[in-house]
Amino acid sequence: MTEARRIVVKVGSSSLTTASGGLDADRVDALVDVLAKVRGAGDREIVLVSSGAIAAGLAPLGLDRRPKDLARQQAAASVGQGLLVARYTASFARYGARVGQILLTSDDMSRRAHYRNAYRTLEQLLAMGAMPIVNENDTVATDEIRFGDNDRLAALVAHLVRADLLVLLSDVDGLYDGDPSRPGTSRIEEVRGPEDLAGIEIGSAGKAGVGTGGMVTKVEAARIAAAAGIPVVLTSASRAADALAGRDTGTYFHRTGRRSAGRLLWLAHASAPQGALTLDEGAVRAVVHGRKSLLPAGIAAVEGEFGAGDPVELRDGQGRAVARGLVNFDAKEIPQLLGRSTKELARELGPAYEREVVHRDDLVVLHPWNG
Numbered sequence: 001m002t003e004a005r006r007i008v009v010k011v012g013s014s015s016l017t018t019a020s021g022g023l024d025a026d027r028v029d030a031l032v033d034v035l036a037k038v039r040g041a042g043d044r045e046i047v048l049v050s051s052g053a054i055a056a057g058l059a060p061l062g063l064d065r066r067p068k069d070l071a072r073q074q075a076a077a078s079v080g081q082g083l084l085v086a087r088y089t090a091s092f093a094r095y096g097a098r099v100g101q102i103l104l105t106s107d108d109m110s111r112r113a114h115y116r117n118a119y120r121t122l123e124q125l126l127a128m129g130a131m132p133i134v135n136e137n138d139t140v141a142t143d144e145i146r147f148g149d150n151d152r153l154a155a156l157v158a159h160l161v162r163a164d165l166l167v168l169l170s171d172v173d174g175l176y177d178g179d180p181s182r183p184g185t186s187r188i189e190e191v192r193g194p195e196d197l198a199g200i201e202i203g204s205a206g207k208a209g210v211g212t213g214g215m216v217t218k219v220e221a222a223r224i225a226a227a228a229g230i231p232v233v234l235t236s237a238s239r240a241a242d243a244l245a246g247r248d249t250g251t252y253f254h255r256t257g258r259r260s261a262g263r264l265l266w267l268a269h270a271s272a273p274q275g276a277l278t279l280d281e282g283a284v285r286a287v288v289h290g291r292k293s294l295l296p297a298g299i300a301a302v303e304g305e306f307g308a309g310d311p312v313e314l315r316d317g318q319g320r321a322v323a324r325g326l327v328n329f330d331a332k333e334i335p336q337l338l339g340r341s342t343k344e345l346a347r348e349l350g351p352a353y354e355r356e357v358v359h360r361d362d363l364v365v366l367h368p369w370n371g
């Protein structure tokens with residue numbers, strides 16, 4: 001852990017708010033103290049993924065708890081994000097450090113140009129010595145594409161910036177083998193693979209009522225990062241200094257895979273497919289084994305309401321998901337393309353119809369078909 005040069009630290013809402021709700025300036029300062037010292041001590045870079053926008057916006061809007069509807073959550077995030085970053089700006093200024101705000105949606109993690117730009121901005125901020133602070137762009141994220149929690153976003157950011165370590169900070173000092181508020185449960189120190197999670201009761205958000213995903217999304221984020229070659233420490237915000245100093249704390253998830261290709265990680269693990277295309281046998285072979293683009297001739301059926309650019313699932317004849325991809329057509333355009341060659345379509349409907357339905361650069365074959 002002490003060898004990690006680039007670290008993504010994610011802090012949850014529950015670690016930044018007071019018991020009665022609202023942003024807790026002391027807890028923000030305590031976290032900033034730890035991060036600023038790590039940065040100041042040498043050649044380690046940190047990207048902070050911080051939740052807390054919705055929680056910070058509740059009291060100023062006269063809300064006493066996190067609203068259920070998306071519109072009011074977005075309004076709260078809109079008010080709270082400004083307050084959150086203002087707080088971080090003041091807090092890092094105590095160390096002479098600047099902060100830069102980066103708001104991302106799941107869309108940004110999949111579209112090539114957005115992904116590249118986010119990467120470039122993050123690199124530039126780090127090169128200029130500013131502290132990047134990332135959050136989900138709550139005000140534009142719809143229910144369908146929303147991360148909702150920031151745990152998976154943090155895993156994807158860790159992959160995006162090629163981090164050596166992901167630190168997930170919560171209000172609990174690790175993964176427990178059952179609900180930690182129950183007596184008799186104990187902390188799991190290491191997770192080497194899925195077998196170490198068998199039989200563990202992984203629950204949802206804690207009592208504070210401001211967090212969202214609970215342990216489920218943290219374990220999922222750890223799984224995504226570990227599979228992409230990035231080890232993960234899950235611990236409490238109050239143990240952040242220990243975790244960053246490499247002292248034994250929390251739960252350590254060993255990496256399970258090697259670093260993999262860019263933005264497609266999002267497609268494989270965190271996207272919500274907006275529809276499905278059923279492939280004939282030849283197309284399954286071409287896409288899964290040949291790593292080819294999906295052409296209209298190989299599609300047998302289409303389901304769902306999606307627009308061009310949305311993630312869709314590709315299924316075989318038995319209905320099993322074999323891949324995910326970003327589709328180049330709206331759902332309603334596809335029925336007329338089914339089973340037909342691109343040449344024929346171009347002749348009949350125009351040159352715009354000569355394109356692949358899913359380009360191979362926008363396609364990820366799912367495990368266990370990608371072995």
Ligand SMILES: Nc1ncnc2c1ncn2[C@@H]1O[C@H](COP(=O)(O)OP(=O)(O)O)[C@@H](O)[C@H]1O
Pocket residue numbers: 011012013014015169170171172174175176177178179180181201202203204205206207208210211212213214215
């Ligand atoms: N097996 C478990 N181990 C640890 N915590 C768990 C477990 N199951 C459920 N939890 C709950 O998950 C909560 C953390 O999730 P959450 O409130 O979403 O935090 P954050 O705001 O930090 O993202 C803990 O407070 C705990 O009550």
Ligand SMILES: N[C@@H](CCC(=O)OP(=O)(O)O)C(=O)O
Pocket residue numbers: 011012013014050051052053054055077135136138148149150151210211212213214
């Ligand atoms: N983007 C949202 C994150 C929502 C949330 O509560 O996330 P988390 O506390 O990480 O489970 C916010 O800033 O409020």
